[in-house]
Amino acid sequence: xxxxxxxxxxxxxxxxxxxxxxxxxxxxxHTCGQLRASDAGSTAKLSGWVHRRRDHGPLIFLDLRDRHGxxxxxxxxxxxxxxxxxxxxxxxxxxxxxxxxxxxxxxATENTKLPTGAxxxxxxDLEILSDAKTPPFYINDPDAPVDELVRLKxxxxxxxREPMQRRLMLRSRMVQAIREVHHANGFVEIETPxxxxxxxxxxxxxxxxxxxxxxxxxxLPQSPQQLKQLLMIAGMDRYMQIARCYRDEDLxxxxxxxxxxxxxxxxxxxxxxxxxFVEAMTIEVSKATVPxxxxxxxxxxxxxxxxxxxxxxxxxxxxxFGMELVDLGSVLVTSDGTPASGFxxxxxxxxxxxxxxxxxxxxxxxxxxxEIDELTERARRLGAKGLAYLALEQGGEIKGPIAKFLDxxxxxxxxxxxxxxxxxxxxIVADTAAVVADVLGRLRVELGDRLGLADPEVLAYVWxxxxxxxxxxxxxxxxxxxxxxxxxxLPEDEALLVTASGxxxxxxxxxxxxxxxxxxxxxxxxxxxxGGGSIRIHRRALLEQSLQxxxxxxxxxQEKFGAVLDAFEYGAPPHGGIALGIDRWVALLAQxxxxxxxMAFPKxxxxxxxxxxxxxxxxxxQYDELGLRFVGSSKPETDKx
Ligand code: ASP
Numbered sequence: 001x002x003x004x005x006x007x008x009x010x011x012x013x014x015x016x017x018x019x020x021x022x023x024x025x026x027x028x029x030h031t032c033g034q035l036r037a038s039d040a041g042s043t044a045k046l047s048g049w050v051h052r053r054r055d056h057g058p059l060i061f062l063d064l065r066d067r068h069g070x071x072x073x074x075x076x077x078x079x080x081x082x083x084x085x086x087x088x089x090x091x092x093x094x095x096x097x098x099x100x101x102x103x104x105x106x107x108a109t110e111n112t113k114l115p116t117g118a119x120x121x122x123x124x125d126l127e128i129l130s131d132a133k134t135p136p137f138y139i140n141d142p143d144a145p146v147d148e149l150v151r152l153k154x155x156x157x158x159x160x161r162e163p164m165q166r167r168l169m170l171r172s173r174m175v176q177a178i179r180e181v182h183h184a185n186g187f188v189e190i191e192t193p194x195x196x197x198x199x200x201x202x203x204x205x206x207x208x209x210x211x212x213x214x215x216x217x218x219x220l221p222q223s224p225q226q227l228k229q230l231l232m233i234a235g236m237d238r239y240m241q242i243a244r245c246y247r248d249e250d251l252x253x254x255x256x257x258x259x260x261x262x263x264x265x266x267x268x269x270x271x272x273x274x275x276x277f278v279e280a281m282t283i284e285v286s287k288a289t290v291p292x293x294x295x296x297x298x299x300x301x302x303x304x305x306x307x308x309x310x311x312x313x314x315x316x317x318x319x320x321f322g323m324e325l326v327d328l329g330s331v332l333v334t335s336d337g338t339p340a341s342g343f344x345x346x347x348x349x350x351x352x353x354x355x356x357x358x359x360x361x362x363x364x365x366x367x368x369x370x371e372i373d374e375l376t377e378r379a380r381r382l383g384a385k386g387l388a389y390l391a392l393e394q395g396g397e398i399k400g401p402i403a404k405f406l407d408x409x410x411x412x413x414x415x416x417x418x419x420x421x422x423x424x425x426x427x428i429v430a431d432t433a434a435v436v437a438d439v440l441g442r443l444r445v446e447l448g449d450r451l452g453l454a455d456p457e458v459l460a461y462v463w464x465x466x467x468x469x470x471x472x473x474x475x476x477x478x479x480x481x482x483x484x485x486x487x488x489x490l491p492e493d494e495a496l497l498v499t500a501s502g503x504x505x506x507x508x509x510x511x512x513x514x515x516x517x518x519x520x521x522x523x524x525x526x527x528x529x530x531g532g533g534s535i536r537i538h539r540r541a542l543l544e545q546s547l548q549x550x551x552x553x554x555x556x557x558q559e560k561f562g563a564v565l566d567a568f569e570y571g572a573p574p575h576g577g578i579a580l581g582i583d584r585w586v587a588l589l590a591q592x593x594x595x596x597x598x599m600a601f602p603k604x605x606x607x608x609x610x611x612x613x614x615x616x617x618x619x620x621x622q623y624d625e626l627g628l629r630f631v632g633s634s635k636p637e638t639d640k641x
Pocket of ligand 1: 222224225484532534578579
């Protein structure tokens with residue numbers, strides 16, 4: 001890795017000096033980012049796109065651009081009349097090739113912002129290789145606002161612009177670093193197929209009809225989960241893949257129907273071993289990709305699921321700022337535990353076993369009535385019945401509609417418990433534990449953002465583990481895996497993988513299984529889930545037991561997961577792994593909030609590609625070949641992102 005880090009720094013492209021084959025071709029001797037003052041006096045030939053053209057009559061200036069940089073070209077009518085004639089015809093985005101002499105620029109005309117800014121190419125010849133229509137947006141202005149649909153329709157022009165170039169190069173460098181660390185650590189890179197049978201990760205499958213076996217379909221993998229486990233049983237020990245995955249779900253800013261995962265699996269490991277490798281790899285990759293960005297804490301902090309929910313109200317906490325959730329329960333009850341705050345909502349919530357918790361928004365005591373109404377409305381939309389608050393004004397006065405219900409001691413105790421200062425605003429939610437965590441957790445993130453509490457440069461990686469194995473699905477009246485149907489269980493919780501009735505097909509929300517904790521670990525970064533993994537169950541009987549709790553009959557599970565279950569009977573090593581979302585990871589390293597910004601050709605919110613116009617209606621013959629007939633749809637298409 002050290003070598004890679006030295007070679008690839010910041011947003012630079014890889015050095016083009018240690019190539020096996022010389023860059024020089026009949027079109028160019030150098031790239032547009034290569035020539036320096038030390039080249040002055042030599043001849044050179046460059047090819048690229050016309051970034052800008054300035055016509056000063058007898059002198060025409062062209063800024064010539066390629067992926068590597070921009071070089072100024074001067075065409076002097078007196079020296080090169082034919083080239084000058086050609087140059088007067090070129091327009092932005094024409095592709096031209098220019099030969100000439102490298103000349104130092106006059107001191108006052110040097111451009112210190114460009115690495116090539118000390119020189120210019122004095123043209124002797126200019127050839128137009130390709131004309132260009134006026135593009136639908138300015139390629140040479142990275143800040144020009146352009147509608148995203150237009151950007152996606154003309155993605156090849158959008159990618160010509162500097163921001164997309166930088167992001168795709170950052171992505172390439174990151175993937176290179178990922179591969180280097182894995183190969184240096186004994187991982188074998190193996191491609192798994194994408195025409196497979198469903199390997200569920202909780203989303204809908206994309207399916208591909210089979211022509212050779214009419215009436216049957218392949219599923220595109222939601223992940224290579226089963227295949228990588230089978231590779232462990234096959235003895236490959238350490239596997240990795242930059243894997244394309246497909247999930248047919250409604251799209252959001254951090255979701256796409258197809259996306260890329262760093263998928264890995266290791267044999268003869270426990271949770272600590274996988275986490276140790278992934279953490280070291282993550283640090284190496286971050287440093288190779290964005291060496292200038294500090295990592296908040298190494299080793300990464302590790303929280304249990306219960307602890308992060310309690311303290312941050314989220315299982316992917318943003319640790320770049322505090323504003324932790326504060327439990328007010330203990331200061332709202334009498335010494336024998338009776339709720340007695342004087343404010344009925346708090347008292348009845350606590351009496352019913354609910355929670356009263358708060359966050360402190362620093363310096364926000366002066367909020368206007370309207371801002372408070374907006375926050376309250378937001379809390380309601382997130383599921384709370386309301387939002388109470390105490391504003392600690394400068395001078396010590398405590399304001400807020402609930403203040404009159406609470407006696408002075410209670411108010412003081414609440415403020416002390418929150419460690420709030422004058423000028424702060426205490427926001428309080430009283431509800432069930434889940435609602436309180438969710439609402440305050442989201443308000444925490446939104447206010448942290450609004451108050452600028454999170455340093456955008458900092459990378460705050462954090463592990464979360466000890467998730468519950470299962471969640472109760474009230475609609476289907478069964479348990480389902482919180483993460484992965486193959487997750488292992490903490491050894492001390494193995495006995496809990498049963499129903500209260502003792503019969504696997506009669507689950508209830510009170511089953512001991514609901515208390516079992518999984519050998520599951522997630523990695524989060526700056527408030528986003530980067531990915532997760534687990535130590536897997538590797539014994540058939542235990543997996544069958546776990547799958548039964550998830551509502552699978554023995555026949556059903558054989559049909560769905562038969563390959564893995566059968567393989568477990570031929571010697572399965574203990575194994576575990578993880579998958580990290582590459583798109584999300586690059587987006588975070590590139591300081592983007594939308595993964596489309598780091599994907600070359602992403603889909604819109606409605607899952608379409610406006611450039612290729614996909615998806616599209618199949619040829620009539622294709623229906624016939626596949627034995628399919630379209631019977632219509634009631635779902636309208638929208639393309640509003
Ligand atoms: N297959 C899981 C996922 O895609 C990751 C894993 O458990 O390795 O989320």
